[in-house]
Amino acid sequence: MSTSRTLAGAQKADVKAAAERYFEGLAQRNLALIPWAAAATLRTPLNPEGGSDSVINGRDAICRFFEPMLPALAHVETIRFFADEDWATGRALITLANGRQLHVCDVFHVVNGQIVEQENYYDPRPALE
Secondary structure (H helix, E strand, O other), X not given: OOHHHHXXXXXXXXXXXXXXXXXXXXXXXXXXHOXXXXXXXXXXXXXXXXXXXXXXXXXXXXXXXXXXXXXXXXXXXXXEEEEEOOEEEEEEEEEEOOOOEEEEEEEEXXXXXXXXXXXXXXXXXXXXX
């Protein structure tokens, strides 16, 4: 195997691992496990500043966004991950404390093992009911 293929395989594994740690952090209700970069950005339907059309900037702001939601998470089941170069996609089923479920597909841009950009795709209605 060539060195470039070995490095590409290692990079792909690092990118996939960062995406996996996001869902692990949610499952354990521990945001410290999630490798967001200090200047990471997040787009999400539940952003109070304009939904997915607005960006949440910075790890601290992203943590402030997620912190109040953690008690509402009953179970996080990861389904599948795809990774290529410095991008990953993760699918998960998130069961909320109210019994409703979110079918989630998140996209991650990962650089040096840190999530620098993330976008959440899901129907937010079960979280709002």
